Amino acid sequence: MRPPDPRTVRSRDAALAAARELLIEHGLAGLTHGAVAARSGISRATLYRLWPESPDLVRDSITLHISLSRTRQTGDLRADLSAALAVTRAMLHEPASEQAMRVMIERASVDPAFAEVKEALYRSGTWTVRAILADAVARAELPADLDIDCAVDQLHGPLFFRRLVANRSFGPDYVRAIVDDFLRCHLTKPAPQQGNR
Amino acid sequence: MRPPDPRTVRSRDAALAAARELLIEHGLAGLTHGAVAARSGISRATLYRLWPESPDLVRDSITLHISLSRTRQTGDLRADLSAALAVTRAMLHEPASEQAMRVMIERASVDPAFAEVKEALYRSGTWTVRAILADAVARAELPADLDIDCAVDQLHGPLFFRRLVANRSFGPDYVRAIVDDFLRCHLTKPAPQQGNR
Numbered sequence: 001m002r003p004p005d006p007r008t009v010r011s012r013d014a015a016l017a018a019a020r021e022l023l024i025e026h027g028l029a030g031l032t033h034g035a036v037a038a039r040s041g042i043s044r045a046t047l048y049r050l051w052p053e054s055p056d057l058v059r060d061s062i063t064l065h066i067s068l069s070r071t072r073q074t075g076d077l078r079a080d081l082s083a084a085l086a087v088t089r090a091m092l093h094e095p096a097s098e099q100a101m102r103v104m105i106e107r108a109s110v111d112p113a114f115a116e117v118k119e120a121l122y123r124s125g126t127w128t129v130r131a132i133l134a135d136a137v138a139r140a141e142l143p144a145d146l147d148i149d150c151a152v153d154q155l156h157g158p159l160f161f162r163r164l165v166a167n168r169s170f171g172p173d174y175v176r177a178i179v180d181d182f183l184r185c186h187l188t189k190p191a192p193q194q195g196n197r
Numbered sequence: 198m199r200p201p202d203p204r205t206v207r208s209r210d211a212a213l214a215a216a217r218e219l220l221i222e223h224g225l226a227g228l229t230h231g232a233v234a235a236r237s238g239i240s241r242a243t244l245y246r247l248w249p250e251s252p253d254l255v256r257d258s259i260t261l262h263i264s265l266s267r268t269r270q271t272g273d274l275r276a277d278l279s280a281a282l283a284v285t286r287a288m289l290h291e292p293a294s295e296q297a298m299r300v301m302i303e304r305a306s307v308d309p310a311f312a313e314v315k316e317a318l319y320r321s322g323t324w325t326v327r328a329i330l331a332d333a334v335a336r337a338e339l340p341a342d343l344d345i346d347c348a349v350d351q352l353h354g355p356l357f358f359r360r361l362v363a364n365r366s367f368g369p370d371y372v373r374a375i376v377d378d379f380l381r382c383h384l385t386k387p388a389p390q391q392g393n394r
Contacts, residue, residue, distance in 0.1 A: 099306060105361050106303035109296060115364065122363050150355070150374055153363070157354030158347070160362060164302050166319050166350070167312065177347055185382035 012050055015042045019061035020068075027096035028103055031058060055113040059120050062100065066124045073128075077136045078183060081155065084128040085175045088156060092163040102164060126152050143188050154182055209247055212239045216258035217265075224293035225300055228255060252310040256317050259297065263321045270325075274333045275380060278352065281325040282372045285353060289360040299361060323349050340385050351379055 018040035022030045036057070037044045051057040069091070071083040091097040104121070107114035133151055136142040142151075158178050162168050215237035219227045233254070234241045248254040266288070268280040288294040301318070304311035330348055333339040339348075355375050359365050 101362075102303045102306050106299045108364060109299050118362075118364065147374070149359075149363075149365075150371070153355035153358045154351070154375070154378065156362075157356070157358035158350035159354070160358050161350045161354035162346075165298075165315075165353075165357060166346075167305060167315065168346075174347070177344070178351070181351065181382050185378050 008050075011042050011046055015040045015047055015050065016060055016064050018042075019057060020065050023061050023065060023100070024094070024096055028058065028100045031061060033057065053113060055111075055117045059117040062117075062121055063124050065097075066121070066127075070128050073132060073135065075135070075139075077132065077141055078179060080132045081129065081179045081182070082172075082175060084132060085155060085159065085179065086172065087128075088125070088159055089170070089172070089175050092159060093169060098163070101160075105164070126156065129155055140188060142186055146186060151182070151186070155179070205247075208239050208243055212237045212244055212247065213257055213261050215239075216254060217262050220258050220262060220297070221291070221293055224296045225255065228258060230254065250310060252308075252314045256314040259294075259314075259318055260321050262294070263318070263324075267325050270329060270332065272332070272336075274329065274338055275376060277329045278326065278376045278379070279369075279372060281329060282352060282356065282376065283369065284325075285322070285356055286367070286369070286372050289356060290366060295360070298357075302361070323353065326352055337385060339383055343383060348379070348383070352376070 015036055019031055019036045022035050022039065026035075032054070033044055033047045033051070036042070037047055047057075051060065069087045071080070071087060073080050092101070104114060104118045108118040109115070129152055130148055133142060133146065133148050137144060137146055137148075155178065159170075159175070162170055162174070212233055216228055216233045219232050219236065223232075229251070230241055230244045230248070233239070234244055244254075248257065266284045268277070268284060270277050289298070301311060301315045305315040306312070326349055327345055330339060330343065330345050334341060334343055334345075352375060356367075356372070359367055359371070
């Protein structure tokens with residue numbers, strides 16, 4: 001494989017930055033090849049070469065948005081999970097991303113292109129929590145046989161259910177309660193008391 | 198208020214039974230006043246008098262479906278929660294009801310009529326689990342200060358997330374694991390050992 005042309009990389013980055021802005025401002029409906037061309041100055045021909053179909057552009061724009069929202073791990077399990085879920089909470093309460101998730105849930109079951117996009121977003125959207133949990137297993141703070149997929153559901157599921165099914169909004173206290181209950185259920189040992197200073 | 202005309206009650210019951218069948222067979226798209234008239238023999242005029250708008254008919258049909266699917270409480274907290282969530286699991290895996298939930302999640306945020314329908318369905322769909330939890334609190338098996346809304350999210354949320362966001366199917370073992378973790382976290386005392394026979 002040849003390395004990518006640096007001009008292509010620059011065009012791609014500029015286009016995705018514009019696409020991400022459009023997504024934040026207008027939601028999925030505002031994210032079109034034409035709007036990205038107008039905002040980024042990249043030609044439509046180039047955009048269609050990079051992303052032949054609309055779902056391709058949607059996937060890469062949301063993936064960029066998710067990766068820019070990622071929190072840094074500190075090694076403090078409770079704090080890291082709370083920070084990661086605070087990002088999920090924010091996405092569920094920003095009108096554009098909330099609406100994008102609702103559309104995706106509906107479209108994914110009838111349109112294979114959207115199903116593939118949603119699969120990629122599910123992977124990138126749960127990546128941080130998976131990494132935090134795997135590290136905690138490696139440190140033996142969580143049991144070696146922890147079912148990580150199930151744990152991801154137990155952490156993200158209540159937030160999605162409350163926002164998208166119950167149609168309620170919620171604050172940081174709710175996220176803290178979900179993390180606390182999860183740790184109460186799964187921690188292999190109580191948190192160190194820091195008594196030996 | 199006058200008591201309802203018995204003929205109206207009979208028409209209403211017959212129409213809703215037909216509407217529920219259509220919903221199960223064809224999903225939301227198949228649930229129209231015309232199709233209900235054809236199957237039940239009730240005139241369109243009567244149907245439109247009982248349910249002026251399509252969401253009215255959808256709400257009452259799904260509410261009937263949910264109430265017919267309700268499980269009977271035995272007083273065994275673990276068994277009752279597992280039975281109630283098995284119904285939720287089944288609804289998430291039957292194509293018509295799964296698709297109805299996906300459409301509802303999307304429509305509810307843009308169409309006030311659907312938002313009102315979804316609120317009613319959220320209430321009736323979580324009614325059994327709420328009743329089970331409230332009884333367990335009364336028996337002091339769960340703490341008096343249990344946040345029932347949050348508990349409902351912790352029990353239903355993982356199932357909805359896995360099915361509608363992760364697009365995975367799952368079996369009874371998954372439901373059992375969610376119930377077990379919930380009880381491990383919240384039970385006020387260990388289950389009786391039945392040692393004094």
